[in-house]
Amino acid sequence: xxxxxxxxxxxxxxxxxxxxxxxxxxxxxxxxxxxxxxxxxxxxxxxxxxxxxxxxxxxxxxxxxxxxxxxxxxxxxxxxxxxxxxxxxxxxxxxxxxxxxxxxxxxxxxxxxxxxxxxxxxxxxxxxxxxxxxxxxxxxxxxxxxxxxxxxxxxx
Amino acid sequence: xxxxxxxxxxxxxxxxxxxxxxxxxxxxxxxxxxxxxxxxxxxxxxxxxxxxxxxxxxxxxxxxxxxxxxxxxxxxxxxxxxxxxxxxxxxxxxxxxxxxxxxxxxxxxxxxxxxxxxxxxxxxxxxxxxxxxxxxxxxxxxxxxxxxxxxxxxxxxxxxxxxxxxxxxxxxxxxxxxxxxxxxxxxxxxxxxxxxxxxxxxxxxxxxxxxxxxxxxxxxxxxxxxxxxxxxxxxxxxxxxxxxxxxxxxxxxxxxxxxxxxxxxxxxxxxxxxxxxxxxxxxxxxxxxxxxx
Numbered sequence: 527x528x529x530x531x532x533x534x535x536x537x538x539x540x541x542x543x544x545x546x547x548x549x550x551x552x553x554x555x556x557x558x559x560x561x562x563x564x565x566x567x568x569x570x571x572x573x574x575x576x577x578x579x580x581x582x583x584x585x586x587x588x589x590x591x592x593x594x595x596x597x598x599x600x601x602x603x604x605x606x607x608x609x610x611x612x613x614x615x616x617x618x619x620x621x622x623x624x625x626x627x628x629x630x631x632x633x634x635x636x637x638x639x640x641x642x643x644x645x646x647x648x649x650x651x652x653x654x655x656x657x658x659x660x661x662x663x664x665x666x667x668x669x670x671x672x673x674x675x676x677x678x679x680x681x682x
Numbered sequence: 683x684x685x686x687x688x689x690x691x692x693x694x695x696x697x698x699x700x701x702x703x704x705x706x707x708x709x710x711x712x713x714x715x716x717x718x719x720x721x722x723x724x725x726x727x728x729x730x731x732x733x734x735x736x737x738x739x740x741x742x743x744x745x746x747x748x749x750x751x752x753x754x755x756x757x758x759x760x761x762x763x764x765x766x767x768x769x770x771x772x773x774x775x776x777x778x779x780x781x782x783x784x785x786x787x788x789x790x791x792x793x794x795x796x797x798x799x800x801x802x803x804x805x806x807x808x809x810x811x812x813x814x815x816x817x818x819x820x821x822x823x824x825x826x827x828x829x830x831x832x833x834x835x836x837x838x839x840x841x842x843x844x845x846x847x848x849x850x851x852x853x854x855x856x857x858x859x860x861x862x863x864x865x866x867x868x869x870x871x872x873x874x875x876x877x878x879x880x881x882x883x884x885x886x887x888x889x890x891x892x893x894x895x896x897x898x899x900x901x902x903x904x905x906x907x908x909x910x911x912x913x914x915x916x917x918x919x920x921x922x923x924x925x926x927x928x929x930x931x932x933x934x935x936x937x938x939x940x941x942x943x944x945x946x947x948x949x950x951x952x953x954x955x956x957x958x959x960x961x962x963x964x965x966x967x968x969x970x971x972x973x974x975x
Contacts, residue, residue, distance in 0.1 A: 527685060544683070545683045545684055545685040545726070545727060546683050546717045546723070546727070548714060548718065567715070567718040567719070568715040568718065568719070569711055569715065569776065569777075569779070569780050570864055572777065572779060575779055581782045582778065582779050582782060583779050583782055583783050584711075584779045584780065584783070586714065586718060587709070587710045587711050587714040587715065587780075587783065588710060588714070588783070589685070589707055589710055589714060589717075589727055589729065590685075591685035591687065591727065591729060592707070592710065592729055592731055594687070635778070635779065653778070653862075653863075654778055656777050656778070656862065656863030656864065657776065657777020657778055657779050657780060657863060657864060658777075
């Protein structure tokens with residue numbers, strides 16, 4: 527089937543999408559946007575988190591056809607040109623990246639948290655990121671990065 | 683496989699009548715996993731996310747109708763006051779991303795004994811709204827579950843909503859798992875006090891082939907509260923009553939040994955959850971202040 531959707535503010539078309547494939551597959555394999563990662567394909571890990579009409583979802587569990595006419599924002603759409611979003615820059619500065627596979631999903635989910643809740647408590651950060659697994663177990667640096675991003679967004 | 687997008691409920695019901703084997707999809711948080719892993723290959727997907735009749739909740743005469751497409755995140759943020767038990771259960775579902783997509787309608791469609799919404803729906807005597815081109819019917823949720831992942835929905839029917847009375851007393855939900863998020867319950871329990879009709883509601887999850895009530899426990903506690911005059915004059919619950927309530931809840935379970943836990947652990951833990959949650963609800967009923975773990 528043919529699919530029309532907006533990704534990171536630009537219209538995209540995917541031809542010959544299989545009806546049973548996921549939005550994640552469309553993004554990675556048909557639209558050349560490999561930032562969203564394919565790890566568990568069952569919603570356990572959060573590595574494929576994207577915004578679907580401004581709501582963070584696991585793109586591996588959105589059927590391709592359900593994204594028809596919708597607006598998707600992926601990790602590739604967080605930065606403003608070469609200028610990283612505060613969440614991205616804070617992950618760099620805090621050393622919150624080890625192997626990096628979970629990072630794109632964490633960035634999108636943390637970005638949404640700070641948008642909705644500019645001054646999250648540690649408990650709120652932990653609950654918000656509970657669906658994003660880092661198997662390097664680098665969670666303390668990730669906590670540091672989210673706290674730093676919230677501080678930076680508050681003063682910017 | 684084909685993909686059909688329903689624009690209205692009539693549209694969706696007509697398609698389901700013509701093609702009863704088509705798989706309805708809303709949040710996709712169960713169905714897409716099964717497709718991703720090649721566990722099922724339905725003849726087609728019927729997307730319900732654009733059906734306006736499923737997308738909202740409403741209240742009429744003290745009864746709340748939650749459209750089958752309302753995600754858990756909205757139940758938590760919008761219905762915590764009206765339906766505290768269901769909102770607490772929703773808060774324990776998976777992760778924020780999944781709560782943004784997953785729905786009570788989908789939880790019912792999967793009809794797993796471990797579905798997190800089910801104990802709260804049972805404790806609140808919810809009704810499931812089922813629709814087809816033949817008409818609409820409402821079924822008590824306790825009659826909806828017929829076996830492991832089996833329900834009373836006919837092949838041409840869609841789950842369109844659940845109906846629950848607005849809470850008239852405290853409600854609680856508790857579940858046992860290895861962490862707070864992303865956990866299929868080892869066992870789960872919900873209790874609701876219904877002072878308007880001097881009744882108690884319960885629901886057990888991951889405790890039997892289907893989610894089920896602990897009817898004897900409900901009747902025992904309601905009887906004790908009534909005979910002691912405690913609905914109108916709430917005093918501390920006698921320890922013997924709490925203990926017996928826990929025993930009756932445990933006795934209502936028919937659990938199995940599996941990878942998540944043993945039958946004997948589940949029976950024990952259900953008794954513990956029952957005692958704790960009934961204590962919290964009774965504290966709230968007598969003091970007006972919500973307590974929990």
